[in-house]
Amino acid sequence: MSESGRLMILLTLLGGFLLCVNARFNYKEALTKSIIFLEAQRSGKLPPHHRPPWRGDSALEDGKTVGVDLVGGYYDAGDNVKYGFPMAFTVTTLAWAAYFYKAELTSAGEMKNVLDGIKWGTDYFLKASTGRDRLFVQVGDPVSDHECWMRPENMKSSRKVLEINKNRPGTEIAAETAAALAASSIVFRDVDKAYSRNLLNGAKKLFDFANEHRGTFDGECPFYCSYSGYHDELLWGATWLYIATRSRVYLKFIQEESTTAIVSEFSWDLKFAGAQVLLSQLYWEGQKEFQTFQQQADGYICSVFPESPYHKAFITPGGLLHFRDGANAQYVTSTAFLFSVYSDLLARHHTQVTCGNKHFTSVQLMDFAKKQMDYLLGNNPIKRSMMVGFGNNPPLQAHHRGASVPVMAPTENVNCGMSFVYWYNTNKPNPNELTGAILGGPDKADKFVDSRVNSSYTEPCTYVNSAAVGVLAKLAKHNK
Secondary structure (H helix, E strand, O other): OOHHHHHHHHHHHHHHHHHHHHOOOOHHHHHHHHHHHHHHOEOEOOOOOOOOOOOOOEOOOOOHHHOOOOOOOEOOOOOOOEEHHHHHHHHHHHHHHHHHOHHHHHHOOOHHHHHHHHHHHHHHHHHHOOOOOEEEEEEOOHHHHOOOOOOHHHOOOOOOEEEEEOOOOOHHHHHHHHHHHHHHHHHOOOOOHHHHHHHHHHHHHHHHHHHHOOOOOOOOOOOOOOOOOOHHHHHHHHHHHHHHHOOHHHHHHHHHHOOOOOOOOOOOOOOHHHHHHHHHHHHHOOOHHHHHHHHHHHHHHHHHOOOOOOOOOEEOOOOOEEOOOOOOHHHHHHHHHHHHHHHHHHHHOOOOEEEOOEEEOHHHHHHHHHHHHHHHHOOOOOOOOOEOOOOOOOOOOOOOHHHHOOOOOOOOOOOHHHHHHHHHOOOOOOOOOOOOOEOOOOOOOOOOOOOOOOHHHHOOOHHHHHHHHHHHHHHHHHOO
């Protein structure tokens, strides 16, 4: 055989190998399961055909002590408290995925499920913000909740209610909830116009409240303390409202009143990078007044991308972004989502990111986003999935009350002290599969411990999965 013939065979084999590597994961399955996890986090009266079979109705009297219907919404993680701040960020990022990756979600057959997931949150926010300059931001007492390891269907812990108002403001939470409603109003515009208008009116009201009565609310500390302040949420909320309305009121706020900064993180606490990516899209579509925000979005990419001379983010030996121990996967999925969106914008407008003397293409950004998601799905040094019920050797001991406590009659009483003996401190698989939950993930050394008591490794959060939905939808469409 000639040398050129052997080379052709080698290239064919290599191409086949690369195709197998790219097709390593069933991204459509991962997408579907990631949405199923969000359904498992629902509080309230569950709808017919609810997919997680072990979940039941819970917290059906929330808000009763203050005369307001606060039934519904989401539990944020493995506990039974409803925190408004991370819940709103979960809904905003889910709505962004539906807004930007509508075609991909539709192609995967998941658009209706995503819309249902968004509406489960927005219905709750509308009820929680019925009064002017008032928003209910938490249901449940984290102290008593953490004294009992019990599934929400059987919990007896306090369901005390916290609110923000003009005398006790909470700009971060009000502005984030405004962002959630505004982003969702865009998504529902072609589905239910009346509902979309209702969401938008609610968003405007909450943004005015956030802006006119400024102050940080610390009532959700130490679980959800806003270390970044509220300027990022104000920019984030105004950006979504501007996209939804194109009103000069929000344009003026963005241009003249907002504060912005180059950051290397996008999370429930820090929204600058998200707003900058959104405004970059508008910049490339012709609104040159947003050039500064586009440059800052480039700065975000340069501070995270490992090949950039300015990168600050820590990368584990196995290639995973690591910001903090404890639900680190949230930073992985949120980064992957922003890189995925930005790569599409670069490709759409035939441009690149410049970091010093280096230039990076849309393909390079998407490759990084894919590698981060692939790590969580099983392409990592320990060769195991971080998503429950998916891939190779997935976790079995998610730090999650509902998954770890067997189904029992709603009327059954359980001793709280013994609940930890029965279901928390046992080295056994959970009796209920928390399908699709992306757990906290490995530490800085790529070590992962599948142990319920090691919550930094095994606790899931809604905002980990909501940020994963968009990028998984894109991967599902382009890696069939």
